[in-house]
Amino acid sequence: MDRKHKNLKIKKDPRVFIIKDNLKKVKRIFAVVSGKGGVGKSSVSSLLSLILKKQGYKVGLLDLDFQGPTCHIILNRKNEMPNEKYGIVPPRINGIRFFSIVYFSKNEPLALRGVEISDMIIEALTIIKWGDLDYLVIDFPPGLSDEILDLIRFVKRMEVLIVTTPSILALETIEKTIRLLKNKIKILGLIENMKISNKDNVKNLAKKFSIKYLGFIPFDFNFENSINNHKLLKTDFAKKLEGIVKSLK
């Protein structure tokens, strides 16, 4: 490469503009994240979408966990498939525009490395046509790597909900999640899930970083049994989350 070309800097990835255009009719984008696995991100994302839909909003849900997608199970997807004529139009499941990699991976395990995950995410954001939505909820995989870093780059107006349990093991990682995201993207607050005692450690963590403690969801013994049987919105989980949703508007 000669010197002239070497010094030529591409100011913006052109896909930034396509992604922006695809999301221009989406009023708000909620990102449900946690550095820690198994804390309830997919449960919160799916129920948050169902609650907003029940309240009359136009809602989309993007399951960005390409290696361990689960929102389709919580939403009880049967055999709906996207319409692929002009980009990908996600089908409606329970009235929610829903996209997940399971449409294409058919429950097979995907062996993806970092760069491949990044490419798939950017590709997905470039081709999925969300249309007109009040809310798009994005369910993230556990961890703080490619998915969240790419999304921060490409979808700057995302608003982040951080989910944690009160476990001291979870909080060790959540502190890092907050430090990674703070001042880079808008954090709406912390949701404490699977609360089983009166400990205030999640509240205290929120205070330490001056972010909002949005509320707690108790450990709900009926939750697991309600997946797949249309009673999800009647669970204590859903009732508590409904209260939290009010504070997001």
Ligand SMILES: Nc1ncnc2c1ncn2[C@@H]1O[C@H](COP(=O)(O)OP(=O)(O)OP(=O)(O)O)[C@@H](O)[C@H]1O
């Ligand atoms: N409040 C709750 N009460 C009881 N069980 C719950 C609650 N929240 C989540 N669960 C259960 O905990 C497990 C983990 O939940 P979920 O899959 O939503 O977590 P996740 O953070 O998305 O996990 P991953 O990091 O693997 O993506 C599931 O079995 C789910 O049914």
Ligand SMILES: [Mg+2]
């Ligand atoms: Mg999950």
